[in-house]
Amino acid sequence: EVHLSTKNLSYTYPDGTHALKNINMDIYKGQKVAIMGPNGAGKSTLFSHFNGLTEPTSGHVEVDGKAIKYDRDTLLEVRQKVGIVFQDPNDQLFAPTVKEDVAFGPMNLGLDYEEVERRVDEALTMVGMEQYMDKTPHHLSGGQQKRVAIAGIIAMRPEIMILDEPTAGLDPEGVEKVLDILDNLNKEGMSIVISSHDIEMVNEFAEKIFVLNNGEILESGDKHEIFSNK
Numbered sequence: 719e720v721h722l723s724t725k726n727l728s729y730t731y732p733d734g735t736h737a738l739k740n741i742n743m744d745i746y747k748g749q750k751v752a753i754m755g756p757n758g759a760g761k762s763t764l765f766s767h768f769n770g771l772t773e774p775t776s777g778h779v780e781v782d783g784k785a786i787k788y789d790r791d792t793l794l795e796v797r798q799k800v801g802i803v804f805q806d807p808n809d810q811l812f813a814p815t816v817k818e819d820v821a822f823g824p825m826n827l828g829l830d831y832e833e834v835e836r837r838v839d840e841a842l843t844m845v846g847m848e849q850y851m852d853k854t855p856h857h858l859s860g861g862q863q864k865r866v867a868i869a870g871i872i873a874m875r876p877e878i879m880i881l882d883e884p885t886a887g888l889d890p891e892g893v894e895k896v897l898d899i900l901d902n903l904n905k906e907g908m909s910i911v912i913s914s915h916d917i918e919m920v921n922e923f924a925e926k927i928f929v930l931n932n933g934e935i936l937e938s939g940d941k942h943e944i945f946s947n948k
């Protein structure tokens with residue numbers, strides 16, 4: 719069953735840069751997907767379409783077979799289903815404590831205090847950061863910050879999680895921790911899409927790979943197909 723898809727998606731920035739050219743992509747429920755490609759390939763631009771942050775120049779994006787519309791109500795619904803973890807935790811972590819940071823999303827969903835607490839505890843436990851609840855995010859290591867940023871999205875209980883370079887800059891132990899978290903979320907049924915340059919990591923993580931270059935899909939397939947050509 720297709721969970722997230724793009725149909726002839728193209729996007730041109732106001733300065734005329736054609737960042738995405740006719741992208742057709744199907745991501746299935748429960749799939750682990752990696753988008754690979756060099757800097758400037760269009761990965762961030764693509765991700766910003768997945769939760770409706772950016773509206774296509776042409777074509778469209780579908781969640782659960784329904785084209786995203788860009789009215790307030792539809793966008794709220796889409797952003798609840800599709801959670802995005804940005805590359806730089808500093809773009810995401812801004813509250814004085816870890817706990818407050820992770821609580822921000824669920825509070826915005828209008829959940830009551832006890833439900834927010836429950837979700838914060840659960841999300842921080844899932845990423846192994848529960849003992850850092852009262853710490854300041856900026857005093858944590860890069861890997862710990864990444865795990866807190868992931869917890870903030872987990873606490874919103876999305877069905878699809880998108881992560882931009884989730885292991886960039888982490889030491890091998892940090893990489894393994896993040897991959898374990900993603901595997902656990904996937905086992906609970908979450909569809910997961912990451913971008914990465916790290917072939918070894920993608921080979922360990924992904925079932926399906928799309929290679930993006932210059933705004934176009936160069937190739938796609940399961941990891942055996944993709945890596946046997948190299």
Ligand code: ADP
Binds near residue numbers: 736
């Ligand atoms: P990636 O995430 O793969 O590095 P991006 O989606 O950031 O790629 O960029 C795709 C292309 O769009 C690049 O040529 C980049 O320079 C360009 N681009 C990105 N953001 C903007 C912007 N705000 N205005 C104009 N061009 C942009």
Ligand code: ADP
Binds near residue numbers: 735757758762805
């Ligand atoms: P990434 O590779 O993680 O996408 P980039 O270096 O491509 O990071 O982009 C960093 C920021 O700069 C983004 O907000 C992007 O939109 C913006 N940007 C990238 N290229 C351009 C460009 N040609 N003109 C204006 N803004 C750009």
